[in-house]
Amino acid sequence: MATAVSTKLAPISLTPRALEEVRTILRDKNVPTEYGLRVGVQGGGCSGLSYLLGFDKAKDADETFDLDGVLLIMDKKHAMYVMGMEVDFQDGLNARGFVFNNPQAKSTCGCGSSFSA
Numbered sequence: 001m002a003t004a005v006s007t008k009l010a011p012i013s014l015t016p017r018a019l020e021e022v023r024t025i026l027r028d029k030n031v032p033t034e035y036g037l038r039v040g041v042q043g044g045g046c047s048g049l050s051y052l053l054g055f056d057k058a059k060d061a062d063e064t065f066d067l068d069g070v071l072l073i074m075d076k077k078h079a080m081y082v083m084g085m086e087v088d089f090q091d092g093l094n095a096r097g098f099v100f101n102n103p104q105a106k107s108t109c110g111c112g113s114s115f116s117a
Helices: 016-028 076-082
Strands: 036-043 049-056 062-067 070-075 086-091 096-101 114-116
Touching: 016 070, 016 086, 036 076, 062 076, 070 076
Parallel strands: 036 070
Antiparallel strands: 036 049, 049 114, 062 070, 086 096
16 A cells, blocks of 8 residues: 655755765665655653654554655654754764754753653
8 A cells, every 4th residue: 555645844854964874775775665764752761752763664643755755754743842853964983873953852862862842
C-alpha cells in the first residue's frame, strides 16, 4: 500500500548538508525504498525527552512529507515538540553527526541529544 505524502509544509527542516547525508545513507546502506526518515521524540535522556532519528516505514498515526525528495515520517503527536526544528549535519574535527536546533526546547543537555519542552 502506497503512503500518501502530505502537501502541507513539514513541521521541521533539514539543511542541505543533512539532506545530503540522509541521501548518502539511503544509498550506501541499501535502505528499502518504502522506508523514510523518521524524526520525532521519545521519553528519556538527561533533560526528559530525546530526539528520534532513523529509517522506518510509515504507520497509521504518522504524517509524511516530501523534503526535497526525502520522505519524512513523523508521528502526529510529536509535531508540537519539534515544530520549527532544523536538523543539520556536522562533520568536523570535534563532532560528526546530526544536530538538532529546536526552538521548542526550553533547555537542552550538554550533548544536545535531549531536551525539555
